[in-house]
Amino acid sequence: MKKILLPFVLSTLLMGETVMAQTIEMVIGERAFTVELIEHEAARSFADRLPMTxxxxxxxxxxxxxxxxxxxTIGSAPTATDPKLGDLAYYIPWGNICVFVKDFRHSEDLVPMGKMSSEATEALKQSGNQPVxxxxxxK
Structure with missing residues (x-):
């Protein structure tokens, strides 16, 4: 299995595609949305702390x-990205999680963590001070 998976992962990384590793949920009020996390140490560090409000x-x-x-924990996760609408990221200097509600310019010290649907992004955008x-x- 490892022999088959490794070439796929390497070719995906070399082609610039993001490898999604885990699906989690974001819950706002009574609605749940899926969030696809990227495969790297920072995203695993986030997932290991769940549930988190x-x-x-x-x-x-x-x-x-x-x-x-x-x-x-950042490990070897990328520390710069060009965030797009719906991207979940971690800003190293401030220690905060961020979700982009608009595309943004290339940013250093910003770890890409995952992706959420436009519906989930809009729900978060409209959530105000409601706990998430x-x-x-x-399973």
């Missing part, structure tokens, strides 16, 4: 942010 705030008109109690819970999906 955060309160997001607007940061300009481009993103919604929420602060973590402890920084994530991230949790593992029950």
């Amino acid at each position: 955060l309160t997001f705030e607007n940061f300009g008109s481009t993103e919604r942010i929420a602060y973590l109690k402890q920084p994530l 819970t991230f949790r593992a999906i029950k």
Whole structure:
């Protein structure tokens, strides 16, 4: 299995495609949305802390942010990205999770963490001060 999977992962990385590793849920009120996490140490560090409830705030008109109690372990995760609508990321200097509600320019110290649907992004954008819970999906 490892011999088959390794060439796929390497070719995907070399072609610039993102390898999604885990699906989690974001819950706002009574609605649950899936979030696809990227395969790297920072995303695993986030997933290992679930369930987690955060309160997001607007940061300009481009993103919604929420602060973590402890920084994530970054490991060899990429530390720069060109965020797009629906991207979940981690901003290293401030230790916050952010979701982009608009495309943004290339940013250093920003770890890409995952992707959510436009429906999930819009729900988070409209959530105000409502608590947002991230949790593992029950199998």
